[in-house]
Amino acid sequence: MTIAEAAKFNPSTITDEGVLATLKAVAGERPNYVYEAPEYQKDEETQCFYVHTDETGEPVSAGCLVGAVLHRMGVPLSMLALHETKHASAVTRSLGIGLNRNTEIALNGVQDDQDSGATWGEALIRATGETI
Template identity: 45%
Template sequence: MTTLPTVTDAQVIDAIKAVAAENLDRVYTAPEHMSTSGTCYYGHTDADDEGKLSPGCLVGAAMNRLGVPLETLRRHEETNAFNLLTNLFPLLSTQTCSFANSAQMEQDGGKTWGEAVAYAKETRLR
């Protein structure tokens, strides 16, 4: 069984903000070889099907930065960001999980990562 890092609310929020700040204008699109449902992926597989993984969407990249293995994230692909975080880190606050989910939903709606996090900060971190 994979041991997950211990993370705080502040670390999760800061990681999402940091990933977005490094990629403010990025608009997420799934790799063509993975895109079957128009959804985002927490982790991407390589096109050559050699099993190599890389961080995918905003929340996936932030969680991987905090030490969550990509293999673990891939097992939660059908889970929204709120449920992903509550499953992996049950002690996180509802506010933190809502912040992540809001940013993820905005990203999935075609917003840049900068816009997605700005919206989530405005609506979830008051």
């Protein structure tokens, strides 16, 4: 992560309302999408990634639903990439994003459902009760 990326990121600008609205928006853009990581990124322990990289390991795009939400909210890809394998709530806490427990539960829920093969739309509905 560059100094400029770290300087631009301000976790205090990320709110519960913003996260939930962005979650609904991102899932709504691809409600039938079933997450699939690039084959070259997968290993025996990790199948889902916050950040997709190129084959050299350079971050190129947000990966999973939670990664897409957090990146859209301003978290740099390089910062998200440091937290692969962590549960969504552990990532937000590590980044200093102060979310309430209900929002953390929703993020963890969409992550778990997505990682189990649910579409992004299904994951949103199960975790939040919201429809698209």
